[in-house]
Amino acid sequence: MNFIDLFSGAGGLSEGFIRAGFKPVAHVEIDKAACNTMITRAAYHYLKRTGNFNSYLDYIQNKITRTELYSLIPNKERESVINLSIGDENNEIIFDKIDSLKGDKSIDFIIGGPPCQAYSIVGRSRDGNRMQGDSRNYLFREYAKFLEYYQPRYFVFENVIGLKSAKTKNGDSYLEMMRELFLEKGYYTEYKILEAKDFGVLQNRKRIILIGKKNGKEGFYPKFEKVQSGVTVSEIFKDLPSLRAGAGEYYKTNYKPYNGTYLFESHIRNGLDFTTQHISRPNTEQDKGIYKLAVEKWEDGQQRLNYNDIPLHWQTHKNTKSFVDRFKVVAADLPYSQTVVAHICKDGHYYIHPDKSQNRSLTPREAARLQTFPDDFFFEGISEKPSRTAAYKQIGNAVPPLMAEKIANKLKEIYE
The missing domain is CATH 3.40.50.150 (Vaccinia Virus protein VP39)
Known part of the structure; x- marks a missing residue:
C-alpha cells in the first residue's frame, strides 16, 4: 500500500x-x-x-x-x-x-x-x-x-x-x-x-x-x-520536568516517574527514557502577570479570562470587542484542550500552562503531545540549529x- x-x-x-x-x-x-x-x-x-x-x-x-x-x-x-x-x-x-x-x-x-x-x-x-x-x-x-x-x-x-x-x-x-x-x-x-x-x-x-x-x-x-481516553489533559504534563519561562532543552530531557498508561497507549511514549524540545519561551513580566491571572480565574470555578478583565496597564490591544479570549489556559482538569493551531508560533497566549508556579506557555513538546506526536519525533528548523518557532508552526498545522x-x-x- x-x-x-x-x-x-x-x-x-x-x-x-x-x-x-x-x-x-x-x-x-x-x-x-x-x-x-x-x-x-x-x-x-x-x-x-x-x-x-x-x-x-x-x-x-x-x-x-x-x-x-x-x-x-x-x-x-x-x-x-x-x-x-x-x-x-x-x-x-x-x-x-x-x-x-x-x-x-x-x-x-x-x-x-x-x-x-x-x-x-x-x-x-x-x-x-x-x-x-x-x-x-x-x-x-x-x-x-x-x-x-x-x-x-x-x-x-x-x-x-x-x-x-x-x-x-x-x-x-x-x-x-x-x-x-x-x-x-x-x-x-x-x-x-x-x-x-x-x-x-x-x-x-x-x-x-x-x-x-x-x-x-x-x-x-x-x-x-468513538474512543474515550478516560484521562484528562493533565496526563500530558505528568512525566515532564517543571520549567520556568525561558528554560528547558532542545535535546535530551529525562522523564519524571509516570504510573499511567495513556502516554504509552497513544504511542506518545514509545520506548525511550527521555524526550526532546521541552523548552519554554521567555515571557515578559507583563505576560507572566496575565498568565497568572488567567490560571487563577480558571482555578476559581473554571472561569475563562476576558481581555477586558485584564488591568489597563497590561492591555496592549485596542480591540476589546472581538477575540477577547486571546489569553487561555490549557485546562488540566478537562478531557481535552482547545485546538492547537499554527498561531502558537507567534505567541503562546492561547496556550498557557495550567501550573501557576511554572507561569509560562506550552513548550513545543507539550503542544506536540496534545497532537499525539511521539516523543522521539524531532521538529527541525531551516538551519541545523533547532527552531522553537518552526516547531510550533509545524505542530499547529499537523494532523x-x-x-x-x-x-x-x-x-x-x-x-x-
Missing part, C-alpha cells in the same frame, strides 16, 4: 499511515523547515528498520550533527521529501521525481490537504477580502492533477471545517466544486466532520476528512468507533498521528 503525501507539512498524517503499514513513496511540501523534519523522520524510520537506531538516538541527544545523521541514510530517503510548491511551475518536476522514486510500483493512496487559511472561518474573519482573492482557494485543482496522473485507488483529503461554508464571490461552494472536479477525474467522494477527541486525542479538534474512491459508489466511508493511524487502519480494512 504505497502512498504520496501532498502538502505534507511535518508529516502527522503520514506518521499515522506508516504506523498502519502503509509505505511512503514521496512527501511534497513547500516549507523548508517542515521538509527537514520529514527527512529527519525518514532517517528515524530507516535507521530503526536497518538496526542502526542508536545513531538516531545520538542525533536527538546532540551527539552528532544533522549533516552526519543524513549521511547515514541513502540518497533515495532524502530525495523522497520534495521541497517544491505544487502548481503548474513545478508539477512536471514533481511527477518526474516521484516516478523515479516509485519505479514500477503503483501509487495506491494519495493523502494530504492544501493549506487551510483560505477556508478557515478565523482566516476569513481577519481578512478584508474574506480570502476571496487567495490563490490557495484553488489548490484542490492541483491535487486533482495528481489524482489524474497517478490514478490511486483512494485518496484522503483533510481540511478545516470552514471549508464547508467557504464560498466564491458568486456564492459557489468550494467543497462542492472540489467534489465535482474529483468526480470528473473518476473519484466518488464522501466526507464527514471528524473530531480528534473521538480518536483518543486530548484535544478538541474538528476536521473535514473527505475520502475519494476510484470508480466508487455511495456508502464506502468507514465507520469509526494528530493517533487520529491518522486509526483512519488509516480502517482504510486498510476496506482496501484489503
Whole structure:
C-alpha cells in the first residue's frame, strides 16, 4: 500500500499511515523547515528498520550533527521529501521525481490537504477580502492533477471545517466544486466532520476528512468507533520536568516517574527514557502577570479570562470587542484542550500552562503531545540549529498521528 503525501507539512498524517503499514513513496511540501523534519523522520524510520537506531538516538541527544545523521541514510530517503510548491511551475518536476522514486510500483493512496487559511472561518474573519482573492482557494485543482496522473485507488483529503461554508464571490461552494472536479477525474467522494477527541486525542479538534474512491459508489466511508481516553489533559504534563519561562532543552530531557498508561497507549511514549524540545519561551513580566491571572480565574470555578478583565496597564490591544479570549489556559482538569493551531508560533497566549508556579506557555513538546506526536519525533528548523518557532508552526498545522493511524487502519480494512 504505497502512498504520496501532498502538502505534507511535518508529516502527522503520514506518521499515522506508516504506523498502519502503509509505505511512503514521496512527501511534497513547500516549507523548508517542515521538509527537514520529514527527512529527519525518514532517517528515524530507516535507521530503526536497518538496526542502526542508536545513531538516531545520538542525533536527538546532540551527539552528532544533522549533516552526519543524513549521511547515514541513502540518497533515495532524502530525495523522497520534495521541497517544491505544487502548481503548474513545478508539477512536471514533481511527477518526474516521484516516478523515479516509485519505479514500477503503483501509487495506491494519495493523502494530504492544501493549506487551510483560505477556508478557515478565523482566516476569513481577519481578512478584508474574506480570502476571496487567495490563490490557495484553488489548490484542490492541483491535487486533482495528481489524482489524474497517478490514478490511486483512494485518496484522503483533510481540511478545516470552514471549508464547508467557504464560498466564491458568486456564492459557489468550494467543497462542492472540489467534489465535482474529483468526480470528473473518476473519484466518488464522501466526507464527514471528524473530531480528534473521538480518536483518543486530548484535544478538541474538528476536521473535514473527505475520502475519494476510484470508480466508487455511495456508502464506502468507514465507520469509526468513538474512543474515550478516560484521562484528562493533565496526563500530558505528568512525566515532564517543571520549567520556568525561558528554560528547558532542545535535546535530551529525562522523564519524571509516570504510573499511567495513556502516554504509552497513544504511542506518545514509545520506548525511550527521555524526550526532546521541552523548552519554554521567555515571557515578559507583563505576560507572566496575565498568565497568572488567567490560571487563577480558571482555578476559581473554571472561569475563562476576558481581555477586558485584564488591568489597563497590561492591555496592549485596542480591540476589546472581538477575540477577547486571546489569553487561555490549557485546562488540566478537562478531557481535552482547545485546538492547537499554527498561531502558537507567534505567541503562546492561547496556550498557557495550567501550573501557576511554572507561569509560562506550552513548550513545543507539550503542544506536540496534545497532537499525539511521539516523543522521539524531532521538529527541525531551516538551519541545523533547532527552531522553537518552526516547531510550533509545524505542530499547529499537523494532523494528530493517533487520529491518522486509526483512519488509516480502517482504510486498510476496506482496501484489503
